[in-house]
Amino acid sequence: MIPLFGQDDLRRRKEINLGGARSASYSDILQEAKAKRSQRHDLKRKQDSATKIQAWWRGVSRKQQTRRDLKQVFVGDVSGLTGLRCLVLLGVDQDALGIWSSAVASGSQDILLHTEDNWRVLLRKTSVLLLQAIASEPESQYAPLHLNVLQLLQSSAGLEYTQYVLDHGFYRLLGDAIQRIPLDSKTSPTLPPLVTLLTTPLSQGSLHAQTLPQVLTHILSIPLLPNRLPLTALTAFSARLPLSSLHVASPAIPSIIADPVLAEPEPKVHLIANLVVLTSPRYSKLPAQALEAYLELLAALMNALPTHALEPPERNTRDAPRTWADGDEIEVDEEDEVAPQVTVVSSFEPPPRLPELDTRTRTRLQTLPSSAHLNSLLGAAQHHPSRQSLIAFCFALTTVWPTRRDKILGTVVAYNGGGLVRELYRSYVRSSPLGHEETLNSLTNSEYAAAWPPLLFLVDLYAQALLTMGDDEFFSVAGQPATHRNPLSVDELRTFSRQMLNIAFTLYWRDDLRTGAGGEGVPGVPSLRWEGVREKLTRCLQAIHARDSRRPFTPRDHWLVTSQVDMVPFIQAAVLEEQNLEQPSNARTLTKRQIAYMSPRLGVLNNIPFAIPFEVRVSIFRQFVASDLVARGLLSTSGRHAFYPKTRVTVRRESVAQDGFDHLGDVDLHAPVAITFVDQFGNEEAGIDGGGVFKEFLTSLCKEVFDSDRGLWLANKKNELYPNPHSYATEAHSLNWYRFIGRILGKALYDGILVDVAFAGFFLAKWLGKQSFLDDLASLDPDLYQGLIFLKHYTGDPEELSLNFTVAEEEFDVAHTVDLVPDGSNIAVTRENRLQYIYLVSHYRLTKQIKKQSEAFFEGLSDMITSRWLRMFNQQELQILLGGVNAPIDLDDLRRNTNYGGLFDDHESTIQTFWRVVNAFDQEQRRKLLRFATSCSRPPLLGFKELVPNFAIRDAGSDENRLPTASTCVNLLKLPRYQSEKVLREKLLQAINSNAGFDLS
Template sequence: MIPLFGDEHIRRRKEINLGGNRSHSSHEDILLQAKAQRSQRHDQKRRQDSAARIQAWWRGVLQLRSVRQDLRRIFAQDVTSLVGLRCLVLIGTDEKLLGAWSNAIMNEAQDVLFNSEPSWRVLLRRTAYLLLRSIATWPQSEYALAHLNILCLLLSRSPFADEYLQYLLNHNFYRSIGKAVSAIPVEAKTSPSLPPLVELITAPFTKSDIIGRCLEDALVYVLTIPLLPNRLPLHLLTSLSARLPLTSLHLMPTSISDIVDCSYLAPPESKIHLLANLAVLTPPRYAKLTPAAFEVYLQLTAALMNNLPTHALEPPENKREISRNWADEDDSDDDTPKVAIVTSFEPAKLSTPLPELDKRTRTRLQTLPSPQHLNILLTAAQHHTSRLSLISFCFALTTVWPTRRDKVLGTAVAFNGGGLVREIYRLYVRSSPLGRDDESNGLTSSDRADAWPPLLFLVDLYTQALLTMGDDEFFSSGMSNSAPRNPLTVDELTTFSRKLLNIAFALYWREDPNNIQRGGVPGLGYLKWEDVREKLTKCLQAIHVRDSRRPFTPTGHWLVTSQVDMATFVQAAVLEERNLAVPEGARMLSKRQIAYMSPRLGILNNIPFAIPFEVRVSIFRHFVVNDMGSRGVDMHEFRARNRVTVRRSSLAQDGFDKLQDVDLHVPIAITFIDQFGNEEAGIDGGGVFKEFLTSLCKEVFDTDRGLWLANKKNELYPAPHSLATERHSLNWYRFIGRILGKALYEGILIDVAFAGFFLAKWLGKQSFLDDLASLDPDLYNGLLFLKHYTGDPEDLSLNFTAAEEEFGVARTVELIPNGSNIAVSKENRLQYIYLVSHYRLSKQIKRQSEAFFEGLSEMIDPKWLRMFNQQELQILLGGVNAPVDLENLRQHTNYGGLYDDHETTIELFWKVVNSFDHEQRRGLLRFATSCSRPPLLGFEALVPNFAIRDAGADENRLPTASTCVNLLKLPRYQNETVLREKLLQAINSNAGFDLS
């Protein structure tokens, strides 16, 4: 049967299920089926469209091939005609056709290059561009020389050279030239392409209206070529150097920062090669540069260096070593002094390593920080009014070449008798907003970027100058010929140091610690704020040391009490110290780590002089109390955990034998054995141990024992002879360090004075020439004579050795390898002076000092001591070397027995003591407390307080004392004259400890 409407209608009819089973298709199934059908239709259409496009493209390719074949045929019929040129341009890049055209033009039709018709000029512009692209890709092809010659003709002899040059400049002219030169091997100096390439580089420089743009492009694309001077024969290099318009550097249209940040100079290697090439081409022309061009040159080179990682320009062997220099010294026993510098709180994260520089490039770069180059540069800079660019350049040298830093700074300091230091301070730093008392916030703001280079460079310069500047120079007025003048006057130093203090304090205290730790200084590349803080701290410490030895600043100059509430500061510092406490055996924190984690402890460890001495002593005592608490010791209740018996006749040896391995942090009970072998009566409540400690110190510091020597001021330091370095002697030094630490820990004053240079070692400070005065004044004066000697030092017949005598035997020690054969000259005498000082101050007593410090550090955390300088540390040990304040003493005196403040004998006592002179008062204090100096925080800090107890009515008896408890036992004298006579007799006869 034939369907009524045909098969198609039958296919579209809806099927109707008349059965009993109903469809289970859901609504979602229907939607998914519709979506799948729609996707199939879309894919089919996309395939059809793609096929149509491919067919159209292929038809186009076939048509293009046909057209190109026609164009080539027409071109071949008349190569040098306008039609031929038009065909060449339409075809585009085809090296064979370009070569055929170039050869034909150079051989038979050069005149077409000078055709003035517009059609010719338009086509020649485009053809020049094609030639430029060709030589950039194939600079040594068989057609390259013809291409180059045509370009030279178009840009130098054509009347429309400006038009062609402008077009090529807009189409990466110098970039293409640079690629062409780079593609020629370094060894191929005889390449015929090089002369016309150099001609093309320099030809645009004759166009005065675009010379700045051309020079800028040449710097970026040509002078960044690695080993450019080695690629050119000498005559071409001379031609390039002579025609390079460096006097027009200031005409470059782009700012220096934009040039340095451009994509082509983004890789550090490009910056390095530009620096190396400028180092060859520019210094010989310093004198001819205009002030504006000279300033731009300095700005450019400084910006390039500031954008390089530290050590980027160092030889590979130096990159793997920490900076070493004879002026950066620790107490090492090595022949070559060195110092390890912590550069970051966290381990350094190295960026992508730079490719290894060619030795020839490194050699050229080394000329930049050389003294010879710097002297030429500084001389040329004298003719220019601005110093900011020179400052930025020199400062950049010190940051990118750390191992050359001292030579750069030394050359700058010495130039013109320190004139550069004075100029920088007076022209830029004195008026700088940085460090003003009324402007201590926002130091890290980018608005202050221009003020940092002069300040930081001056800080580096003056810190370097202080390394070899004796006190005679420091305080010199310049009126005497015996010592050079300090570049800064005392008044200028006062202002300068206050600026530095304000900045350093703000960087430790106020600014964001995360920014200080990780942020970079605006405009100074890789330099971090924590590096700035370290520079300022180092300079501040050096100036403060001079002020401590011979004060020149006004009272309160170093304090920041107006900016900080001291009570809160003490509480917070103690809390920070408690939080930083680490278990025994954990690693020690560096000063930089402490500054990052705790601003107050950072101040106390780096610029402690900003906080009043009394406040720091109070903090020190709080630290000790905290430590006692952590060990379960109650400072207000004496409970001995160890009991030690010592013989009075062998006090030092018994103390050494029995206390060597005992924990001295906890209370120790001492029992004395008298001369008859009997135990002395009495219970040690802490006072007997004090007597033991003071008596022990008198014995062990006796110079006759051979462990200590005394200078002319009777100040002690470790003996330098070989016997002092034996194991037994070193154990004694360690024991003495522990005992002295115990005295500091307990707050017991010890009547002993140490040489200033040795106290400096306690604080981890280096010893320099002026510290030698506290050891050997004669040697110190001799070295000063050598330092200022105006004749030839070689006439003095000195070499790099030191002579020493030990037990009557003389020997010679070489200060450096082969030192006996190296004469001291004008150039190396500062090194000699330093090495001699270092040997006497450090090397000779290195092992003795280390043993002593090991024992001291067991008792006292080294960072606690870093809160003080040498003079303050001596006060902490033995009390303040000042007149005895009798009023303060009387206010804090306790009375026992029949005495009170108004008893007759007591009234007479204070009347007599008031009549004593300074030495008699100190003698009374020594008699009663074992120490002649008053406590540094006043007699209220004396533990226990000074006390007077009656000793009966017998006026014939002399007063006695129990120094262990600071007790004076005074008979009830009723006559002023008798009391005075008996008291002085007791003091002068040094009556001993009385148990009654």
Template sequence: MLPSFGDEWKRKINLGGVSSAASQSSILNQVQAERQARAQHKDRTEKAIRIQAWYRGVKGARLAKSEMRSSFESDVMGLTGLRCLVLIGKDDEVLGKWSRAVLELGPEQVFAPAVGPHRTSWLVLIRQASLLLLQSVAARSPNSSKYLQVLNILLSNEIASNLLGSAGPATCTLITDYLMKHDLYAILRRSIESIPIKSKTPPNLLNLALLPLSTYPPESTQYAEVFAEIVLNILTIPLLPNRVPLDYLPKFISQLPIAKLDTLNPLVPRILASTSNTSKINLVAHIHMFISPRYKLLPPPAFTTYLQLSTLLINGIPLSVFKPPSSKGKKAPVHKEPDSDSDYDTKVSVVSEFVAMSTPSPPLVVDDRTKKRLQNIIAPAHLASLISITQSKPSLFPHVISYLFALTATWSSSQDEILNAVLASTSGGLVRELYRDLVRRSPLGVEANSGNVFDPVNASNWPPILLLADLYSQALLTMGDDEFFGSSSSSASGSRAVRNPLSLDELVSFSEQLLNIAFTMYWRDDQSIMHEVYVSSQVRCSWETVREKVTKCLLGIHARDSRKPFVPADHWLVTSQLDMNSFVEAAVLEEQQLSKPGTHHPRILSKRQIAAMSPRLGILNNIPFAIPFEVRVSIFRHFVMNDMASRETVRSHNRFATMNMGGSWRERVQVRRGMVSQDGFDRLGEVDLKAPIEIAFIDQFGQEEAGIDGGGVFKEFFTSLCKEVFDTDRGLWLANVKHELYPNPHAYATEPHSLNWYRFIGRILGKAMYEGILVDVAFAGFFLAKWLGRQSFLDDLSSLDPDLYNGLIFLKHYTGSVEELSLNFTMAVEEFGSTKAVDLIPNGSNIAVTKENRLTYIYLVSHYRLSKQIKQQSDAFFEGLSQMIDQKWLRMFNQQEVQILIGGVNSPIDLDDLRRNTNYGGLYDDNHETVVMFWNVVNSFDQEQRRALLRFVTSCSRPPLLGFKELAPNFSIREAGSDQYRLPTSSTCVNLLKLPRYATEKALRHKLLQAINSNAGFDLS
């Protein structure tokens, strides 16, 4: 047998064709490891090669630099040395040595090669050297001061021209061009900003920023480019004036070429697009500070550019920068309006809330010193200086107007102060020029319902008309009627009369223009455009704000016309553009939709919200005078009837349930004869006055008087109640010189119990208006204005406090030094026999009244007397009134019209109308002998006697607005026997005259006059 050697040497073959898993894995791992090892070895080799190459390069560079440094030192000021300096690059030692040599040897040496055979090479090298110097300055090299001196030499057109002659300017231009292409001003900006403010920027650095201006001709494109770079990179540096050494600041400002500002015109869009919000703020503050003291030196083209640029920059600044912090948690009374005479600063609408949420902007942090400089822009002294320039340079007028409008839009919280300052500085002259030169020629509002109102082409026409609307609205606040109508004359010594800046004829045209604009905006079906954030870049407010400004001015002019008409008949009406029947129907339907149960509208809708939801109600709530008064009264009665009907549906259901339970569906109230007001106050406080009220009188013996209240007993109660609660002896009301009522401003009238009485009286008066019961009471116009959320005017003060009014008029027209009058922003108030001073503004006792701020003082004094002193009382009254009368119903009228709704029209009594609407009882009819004598006698009465008769029978001396058909119940005459000695009596609760059958007309006349003039009482017989 052959020996066995084993099978280790044999190749193991798996006949199945697949190696085992363990063998395969180990082979793969081994292959992968070998591959990775080879890659690492290769990588190490390549890195070693690169390191060796780098080291050889560094070593060679060091050697080359060392050789170049040696060459440089052997020829510092020569061409070789300059070439070596550029090749060496940013080496502070080399640059420092070269700069010292230049400064020691003088500019002649550095510019010498510029006229030699190597001029071209020198120009290439010197430009690169200049850039190295500039970059080293930005890096805050220890030798920066030397580098700046050299740069000031190299970029000085004057030095180059002196040394090189005609070749000098070209040489300087080439160097400047090179640096401009390599961000000269961006580097300078970084250099200035890197220096701490307290350390101050070296004058050489600031001078360097201005040198390129001398290189180029002022009319060249390059000059404008340099100027634009200065504006963009230097004048936008934060707190630039604080960085400039104090002794150098005047020189720096004087070197700014403000007289050449017009060269920037083509580049203004670029300047605006290239500046951030922060840069805009800094630029506005700096150009105002630098240029405003030199207004008189500016040529008109430069001044125009200054105004245009400033306006655009101001319009680009976020409004949040100038808004005071909002006081959260404050809630305005429900009767207030966004444009009302409110004491609250926060005036928020649905639209403004939407805009605020949809366009959030991060708050900008502005340094206090910059804020102070910005505030100087709206200072009265600056505004007066600016406006005075336009008097000698008429071409600037349109641009000044746009600038002023931008100020009022951006500094919205200071708008009143700006407007007052403008008015005070021009005594109305600007208003007159603004209307005659710009607004009168404007295409806006030329015809009603014109589409050009929203046309972007007319964007530039809006600032003049809106500024005029704001200015005139503000002027009206402190303008007396004598001044408005041009009837004022020279007054006391030291003052002079000031007339209305616009003539009455001009006001007729201007108000028509405003009315056309307002009507177009309110009548627009699609109100979405009104919510746009800005009208245009030139008009920094929404269309809604535009509409409010126009409406406010329109209301002010209309208020004067309401007191003393001066416009043509039907001037205010837009009936030619509307079908009144369909208008009434649609308005009633729109109001039903807004008031429908289940809607999510708030109880009190603002005028803005109304206008957004309903075009017709928008007109009725904002410019109601555009619709005839009788139509509005009809709409008001429709609103009331609809409200009654909707409540009657609910009450019918409740009535059925109550009667099934054996109860009464009426609210039954017992009232003692001698305690009408107190019992009414105690027992009607929580009663729904819109529901039927059954009054039962309790006589002096504590017994309930017989009779069923079908409406007459309630009217008797109501008449007695009103007579008591409006009695001035009760202390809640005072009467002015015209015997018109207003809330007592005394402190005790603001106590909780007194405010509850005002609230109750408001409900009672609302009940009268709701039921159509006339109340013989007259309210002061300024108090009625509060009902409508409208502002009071200085002239309203004349009927309240004539002495104070005359004093304020004297102050307004005073031509002497106002400071001599020793007035401050306080108001003397007398309480309980002692006088105290109340600040009209914070720290008012330490703020003197001056010529510039006297209009503000006049407004604040009148506002305090007309509004603030009776604010709590008025709010309580309005709270009660609004429970009965929806505020949007009242806003359809002005003060005079509301008074008519309350007490009837103060017009001659139409006897024919009264006779047509008179009912007869007993033996009487229209042809009875006594009735014929009665009408003959009454026909001979004068108007005072007729009013006395009407008061005797109905308790109100004024006829109903829409005629005696509206008197409920109708005027009635009933036979009262044949006793010739008996006087006629009346039952005012049912408007009934009880007239005996007198034998002669003479006897009837005598007895009737005796009765109506002796105020014969209520007769139950």
């Protein structure tokens, strides 16, 4: 519209601001423009949306009209070609498909016999529509009709239609249908024809390569499949399942495992459970190839599962039950480690989700680790040329189901007198490239995938075998019966142990393998990490080395890796790593696994310490103590003792133990302690201190507290001590004494004071958190040991012996029985579970009876000595560290490290005569002299320079009628100035043989 003349000028004049009011700013104008633009955009969007909705509605309306038109045409020509075309175009229309199936079933079956191309194409597509209709509504009134038509179509039209439906989700759709039928609807009319239909393609041998993988993936992975089918249908399905042709599916195993249907753990578990139920009764009839494929498939499935997936723990893993006897859950403590442990998290990834399993599935899975099932499987496989799949299956089962690990390994070890153990080593491991020096840098290579399962399974088996193997079997000879022999000869063990040691040391030493950066998993065992491999090897190596320590069978330096490691930098780095661990941020109890993760050298020292020379480890131990003294301000960095006020304690001579217990309970024993002895009249004894009197106190205290008449300790036939298992020893007061004794012995170790006390090996093992074995029982209870060996080798039926899972105890002349397992009195010892019974009896006698006493003792010991320091040694070495080495006394070394006092020096005539006399002593006389002067008959491991304080000889005057005396508290021999060699010899022998009195003056 064109404005009238003058209107535009008038509008502009009205906008003239003459009143001084502020006009709109530039930003206001921009905001207004943006708002208008946004309004226009919203309006356009609404218009576009309206247009799309209208178009969609027109499309829906047109589609609905078209479907009505198609359906009308279809109803008018149900049995004709046009009607069939309309049916295909309609898709999954339950009513239309129902009308067509009813027509075919009621007399129009000739429709299915058409051979023209257009008919065949439409019939193929219709068959898929019928399957989809069944899958979506398996209990509709038309489902049985659909199944009947499909069965007629397959039987009349042959392979063409079968192949087509197989290519278009035949088993996937039928699997969906089965799962949509409620579990308790076994009477559903759909199930029998459905089972008949799904087994029809299985009769075509030429299709097995295609059908078997689909059946495994979509049918056998259905939860509780046997419970869903009527008995007749289940029987028919089982009979028609071509398990004897399983080997044709072997190439498809990787694709089966990777199928999205099996992506989660639960369907894999159900596939395992259903496979075992359907296949285990046929083991003896399966061809070798089929059995091998079956085991290969199960192993692959289990390797793809997280740990505990076959039996998710309902409580903490540490409390998970182990099954020792078939069908009986037996609660067994985890290895009784005295040292407190913390849970190890080896990865920062969240823990895998474990499936929630129905109790019926759990019951079926119990078949897998049962002795009957494993023996049946081993028997079926024993004549097959290849055992690779059997090995992979057993190893995968122990890995994914650790709470049944001992039972599985025990059954396999016992089978055929350990024959599988021998075969594993001789056929697979002996020739394996793993463990050879030239392959240590390439352990993660996939080319070794086939070598790892046999090696690791053998490691597990042999470690398990050692639990119940006596030394008579371990060192057996060829003439003994197979059941009484070590599966591996001593020569084989030398090679095998070195092979394991090379791998284990590499796993502790290499950063990428120690910290888990060496790949996703072990080649051939993807569910296992390198940390797990390291632990398996360590467990077996420790057990073999324990035998070698007790009765050597390996050559000198067999266990050492000194050729691979420079010891001087090793010691320096180990001390530095220990100092780093002692930082406040790390001030917590660490497990051996965590230490191995953080510190390679400490990992070696705590797990395979025998790889490092004993003398080197003792030197490291002393340096650890020195570092700790520095950290506590008790020692300067230059090695000089810092000023620190001593704790002064008065002790009565006739009550050394009680006064020590009363006065030293809360004292920091890392610091110096000054002991003042008081005689029976209350007078203080004068004497030499400087730490020496504490040594005398310690010697006197040990004589009292380790006296078996006090009731805390017992001695075996070798006079080796162990805690009294009597219930009295578990009372609070007694446990406080064990705690105190542990602190005192810790003080002796800390200060380097030798104590003339010998402990039983199985008790020393508790100090180190190690397991005791059957052979350790011989030193505790020889009669029980012989009885268990008899049971192990008994050729008759063990049930004839009327044994059960209990042990007998007697206290205060009253006998009672203790269940080794819940309701153990009602569990008979059988041929299948006798090894577990032997293990449990040994475990009870060697560990459980003294558990509280050992824990209290170790609590006191660890207050003085960090537990990881002790784990650098085995039992024999720990005894040497505590009481000195049982070796010939080196007089030259003793003389080099002897101090002199009074008128004596190394060139004085009496001293010259003394050394000539002592040089003529035999070793027994030399030990008596050492005991007389120092209270311990054994020299320090690293020589007399380590004796604290050094051995000393002081002038005791010129009276030749006096006998030599000693101040053992300061390792001092007081020797009169004898002029005659004969007199010196006589007086010295008289003194050391009569253990002449202690003199403090």
